[in-house]
Amino acid sequence: MExxxxxLPGFLETTHxxxxxTGCHGGDGTANDRALAxxxxxxxxxxxxxxxxxxxxxxxxxxxxRALHVNLRGIxxxxxxxxxxxxxxxxxxxxxxxxxxxCSACHTPxxxxxxxxxxxxxxxxxxRGHQFLGTPNTVLNCTACHGSRVEREFxxxxxxxxxxxxxxxxxxxxxxxQCVDCHTYNWFHRPEKPYRHRYDDLGTPRCEDCHRPxxxxxxxxxxxxxxxxxxxxxxxxxxxxxxxxxxxxxCWSCHVAKxxxxxxxxxxxxxxxxxxxGRNPLPSERRPxxxxxxxxxxxxxxxxxxxxxxxxxxxxxxxxxxxxxxHNIVRRAPQAETCSACHGRPELxxxxxxxxxxxxxxxxxxxxxxxxGLELLTGESRTP
Numbered sequence: 001m002e003x004x005x006x007x008l009p010g011f012l013e014t015t016h017x018x019x020x021x022t023g024c025h026g027g028d029g030t031a032n033d034r035a036l037a038x039x040x041x042x043x044x045x046x047x048x049x050x051x052x053x054x055x056x057x058x059x060x061x062x063x064x065x066r067a068l069h070v071n072l073r074g075i076x077x078x079x080x081x082x083x084x085x086x087x088x089x090x091x092x093x094x095x096x097x098x099x100x101x102x103c104s105a106c107h108t109p110x111x112x113x114x115x116x117x118x119x120x121x122x123x124x125x126x127x128r129g130h131q132f133l134g135t136p137n138t139v140l141n142c143t144a145c146h147g148s149r150v151e152r153e154f155x156x157x158x159x160x161x162x163x164x165x166x167x168x169x170x171x172x173x174x175x176x177x178q179c180v181d182c183h184t185y186n187w188f189h190r191p192e193k194p195y196r197h198r199y200d201d202l203g204t205p206r207c208e209d210c211h212r213p214x215x216x217x218x219x220x221x222x223x224x225x226x227x228x229x230x231x232x233x234x235x236x237x238x239x240x241x242x243x244x245x246x247x248x249x250x251c252w253s254c255h256v257a258k259x260x261x262x263x264x265x266x267x268x269x270x271x272x273x274x275x276x277x278g279r280n281p282l283p284s285e286r287r288p289x290x291x292x293x294x295x296x297x298x299x300x301x302x303x304x305x306x307x308x309x310x311x312x313x314x315x316x317x318x319x320x321x322x323x324x325x326x327h328n329i330v331r332r333a334p335q336a337e338t339c340s341a342c343h344g345r346p347e348l349x350x351x352x353x354x355x356x357x358x359x360x361x362x363x364x365x366x367x368x369x370x371x372x373g374l375e376l377l378t379g380e381s382r383t384p
Contacts, residue, residue, distance in 0.1 A: 008129025016132050024052050046111035053111045060189040061111075067191050074197035076103050082197070083299065086312045094308035101264040102256040119144050135180050142179040148271075149249045153328035162273045166246045169329050199282050199323060206286060207240040207329075223336060236372075239280070239292040241325055243336035247273040248326035254298035257306040268298050275335075278350035278366040282323045294350055294366055295324035301358060316362035321350055343373025 011017040022029040027041035045052035054061035064070055071077060076099040078084045078092055087095045113119045114136040117126050122144035127137055136142055143151035151157060156168030171177040182205040191203070198204055211218060218224050227238040253269035278294040280287065297320055304311040335342045342348060349368040352360060 006126065006129055008131065011130045014131060017130075044110055044112065046113075046116075048110075051111055057111075063190050064111075064188075066194045067188055068195060068198055069188065071194055072104065073194060076100075082318055083312075086299070086314050086317050088310050088313035091308050091311045091313075094311050095304055098256055098304040098307045098311070101258070102266055114141050121145065122147075135178070138178045138180075150327050153246075153248050153326050156328075158273065162247070166273070166328065167330050169327050170331055171329060199284075199287065207244075211240070236291070237289045239287070239289040239325075241293040241329070242277055242289075242291055243342075244329045244331070244333055245275065245293055245326045246328045246330060246333055247275040248293075248295065248324070248328055250274050250296040251298035252296060253300045254303055255300075255306075256304060275348065276321065276350040276354070277348055278321060278368055280323065281319055281366050287323075291368075293324045293326060294319075294321040295326070296321050316359070319363045319366050320359050321355075321363050321366050340373070344371070345373075346371045 016024075020029065021027070024045045025041050025043070026045075028037050028039060031037040031039075042052075051061050068074060073081060075081055075083065078096055078099075083099065084092070084095065115132050115134070116130060118124055118140050127133060127140050133141075139151075143154070152159075153166075154169045154172050156166055156173070158164070158166040167173070171182075184203070184205075187203040187205075213219070213224070213228055219229070223243060227236060227243070228240070229235055249271060250273070251268045251271045254266055255269075256264065256266045258264050274296075276294050276296075277291050280289045280292045281294075283289070299312070299315075299320060301312050301315040335345070335348055349371050350363070350366060351369075351371070352367060355363055355367075
């Protein structure tokens, strides 16, 4: 417990420390009695749109509500989220209750949980004795929340049951990049509009932002000329992850409920590392790819059954295999060693045989009906 509240002496010499405790937290700094000193104190002065931070960081606080870390439009917004689009219009109240109990608890609109302390959902506690970090700590802040997927993949923390050790992301182990090297200041603090999802933001990082297709070194690679160049009319464009990702975490069938004490909990049926290539469900000027890597999300028709009947009656309105950008990049993945390492390999592609019958209608747009190169090996190209 002491580690969570310990203020290092050096903090008092910093810009924030010189403001004094009551400058941000309130309370009575002249009182000699503990109870009186803490009367009216705000333990989380950086929370919400009236954050104390706006006194000095007005532009950031004003724009921050547009950021996905705050509004969570892609997750819990009943006007814009994908969950809501799958919902029964008559059951939105039940869905809202379920989202509030099970989804919003892991997210917070407080400046402090990125710049001063660990997130509350990860145990809380100061990162460096109350000193403020201009750059959040990758391990103590970012992956404290983004752990089940990003941390495992980025740092090579492969589950033992997978059977083989996957490599850490080359940007982490060799490039020594931190999260904020790609997910930059403007992406978090100065979004231009409330985006529908993380790929709707023009500031969302792409591999091509650093590894530019017009560079000579990029074009010298034969695979890049065939699958990453927009100059050739016959080019089949692949997202970079199709050739450079390893197997990544996929989850199935999340169900939410409350226990006997009324505490909300969730349970997933399965979580495993797999790899699937499919059609691009989000084509755009910045992401014009024909094929991308797809990740299965754990929603199913009964996810919110605890809160009512047929809450997700429109479950098949959207794919359950979604556009993915796994944080597990290697210079040369096994499926990119040779042409035949990918072409003619139906197990690498999302096909109808890979999908439960209940999810098949939802995923028609992302299925690969014709496996590239399969006809060269078997004389057939259509999948079951």
